[in-house]
Structures are given as C-alpha cells and as structure tokens.
Amino acid sequence: xxxxxxxxxxxxxxxxxxxxxxxxxxxxxxxxxxxxxxxxxxxxxxxxxxxxxxxxxxxxxxxxxxxxxxxxxxxxxxxxxxxxxxxxxxxxxxxxxxxxxxxxxxxxxxxxx
Amino acid sequence: xxxxxxxxxxxxxxxxxxxxxxxxxxxxxxxxxxxxxxxxxxxxxxxxxxxxxxxxxxxxxxxxxxxxxxxxxxxxxxxxxxxxxxxxxxxxxxxxxxxxxxxxxxxxxxxxxxxxxxxxxxxxxxxxxxxxxxxxxxxxxxxxxxxxxxxxxxxxxxxxxxxxxxxxxxxxxxxxxxxxxxxxxxxxxxxxxxxxxxxxxxxxxxxxxxxxxxxxxxxxxxx
Numbered sequence: 001x002x003x004x005x006x007x008x009x010x011x012x013x014x015x016x017x018x019x020x021x022x023x024x025x026x027x028x029x030x031x032x033x034x035x036x037x038x039x040x041x042x043x044x045x046x047x048x049x050x051x052x053x054x055x056x057x058x059x060x061x062x063x064x065x066x067x068x069x070x071x072x073x074x075x076x077x078x079x080x081x082x083x084x085x086x087x088x089x090x091x092x093x094x095x096x097x098x099x100x101x102x103x104x105x106x107x108x109x110x111x112x113x
Numbered sequence: 114x115x116x117x118x119x120x121x122x123x124x125x126x127x128x129x130x131x132x133x134x135x136x137x138x139x140x141x142x143x144x145x146x147x148x149x150x151x152x153x154x155x156x157x158x159x160x161x162x163x164x165x166x167x168x169x170x171x172x173x174x175x176x177x178x179x180x181x182x183x184x185x186x187x188x189x190x191x192x193x194x195x196x197x198x199x200x201x202x203x204x205x206x207x208x209x210x211x212x213x214x215x216x217x218x219x220x221x222x223x224x225x226x227x228x229x230x231x232x233x234x235x236x237x238x239x240x241x242x243x244x245x246x247x248x249x250x251x252x253x254x255x256x257x258x259x260x261x262x263x264x265x266x267x268x269x270x271x272x273x274x275x276x277x278x279x280x281x282x283x284x285x286x287x288x289x290x291x292x293x294x295x296x297x298x299x300x301x302x303x304x305x306x307x308x309x310x311x312x313x314x315x316x317x318x319x320x321x322x323x324x325x326x327x328x329x330x331x332x333x334x335x336x
Binding site: 002004005006009010013017021023027031038104105106107108109110111112113 | 116117118119120121122123124125126127129130206207208209239240243
C-alpha cells in the first residue's frame, strides 16, 4: 500500500502549480493511470479525501482516466492489449512484445480558475 | 462553469522522484560514496547477507548501513553487532523508499567517512522496483525456497537489478529450485544481470559476491 504517500506527492505538485499560475480555485484534477501502473485506481480514490484534507484541494473533484496496456508483437507487429490477451499475440501466438503504453501515472490536467 | 480553464500538465507523478534520484546519484559520485540498494522479499536473507558482507569487506572499506522498515528496529540491532555504522529508517507504512527518504537517511547516517553505504530496502518484490532511490547499483536477493518462477511473477524487479543473488543454496537439496530455468527467465528480462548463487548462512559464494561489490565500488570511485 503506497497510494496515500504517492497522493501526498500529487497534492504537493498540484499546490505548486496552483501557486505558480496564481489560480484561485481548483475544480478538478485529472490523473491518468496505466493498467500496468504500480498504483491501484480504487485505492487512489479511497485515500484521496485523506490526502487533500486541510489543503487547497480539499473540495476538488478527482477524475481518473485509465490507459490501456498496449503492446506491439515482436514477431508480426500486431498491436494488442496485454492484459486481455494474457501477453500472447492474438494474431501469431508469439509471446515477444514491446510495451507501447500502460505504465503511466500522470497528472494530466487541472481545471481551475 | 465557463470561468474554469484547463491547465494541461501531462507529467508523470514519478518524474519528480526520478529527478531527485538522479541528483542524489550525482552527489554521491562526487563524494565517491557507493550506494547499494538491496531489495528482496521478506525472509530472503537480506540482513544475514549484509552481516556476511560486512564481515568480509569491513576491514578494507568503510561501510554504513541504512535499514528501512515499516516499523521495528530488529534489523538495525542485528547489524549494529557487526560494528558497522547503522541507521534505522521507518517508512511509516509505506512499502518502499523513494529518493527523498534515501537522501534524508544518508544525511542522518553521515557519508563523509564512508566508501560504501548499503540500503536494505523494505521487504517487497513489487514497489521498491518502481522507485529509483538514487543508488549507484541495485541488487536483489531471491532465495531458493521462494522458487525459480519469481522472474516470471515480478519481472520489473529483475529488470532494474544489476545483480541477482540466489541465497540459501545450502537448502537446495530439499527444494526443487531449477537454477538453469531461473537464470534463463531472469536473463530474458535483463540480459546483463549478474547472477551469484550464495549461502549467507554457510558462506558459500560470498567470495564471488564480495568480488563483485568490491569491483563495483572501485569503479564508482574511479580507482
């Protein structure tokens, strides 16, 4: 379990952005979490109120976008979802692949005024 | 809510940690201090290997140890008996160390009179692999009772480690650990990984491990 500690980082980062841009109020923050990322979206949602408690983000909405774990087959080049296909290419059956996306944990955007 | 504007950030939450880790690594290089990040699951033999390592190399280099744990100081107490300088870090529930915590630990330990600092990370094969601590090299231990399939289950840990120590080889007779299969699986993920079988209990293989560590420290210090 490391989601709370990681969310403290996110809060610090967003607070810095709010200061730098002279924003008055943050309505929402949008995170992107890859399917292979080391953070679990449900835990992020669960610990969010604790992470923002007493900060300028206290009444801010959290949105999460999931990014797929996509890979390109090392043999035939087909792009497929690693989790759905259990790391086996649906086209040629190869288990060799190059990961295209899915490990991200990004602050995508902040909606504020 | 027309007055709200959208600020595109598009930055990885881990980017800050990666930058901090790179700064720490450079600072250590300038100070000629080698930091080894030792990772393994609970019970793989991190503390026992550390004790052996200090016994073997303690009279030729100045060694400091940082023990990271969620709670307790049992490992720090064990290590302090070797005479090495040791500091206990409590992660307060966190399952890994990040670069900032490592930096604070190094400041607490004091690195002015150190050649080698070993960070015993939290016992866990998942999260510590995700967070660059700023270490000069990463080492991991896999012990024989855990099984030869672990590279398949925890590939990231094997991909970030420079050296794989296979511990408890003295118990190989009672487990069906396939060393060749394990090595093949590890090298498929990380072709450059150095694999060293040891028994921290009997001392077998410790010479090879100490040689690797000694050479790595010298190279880092530009000797």
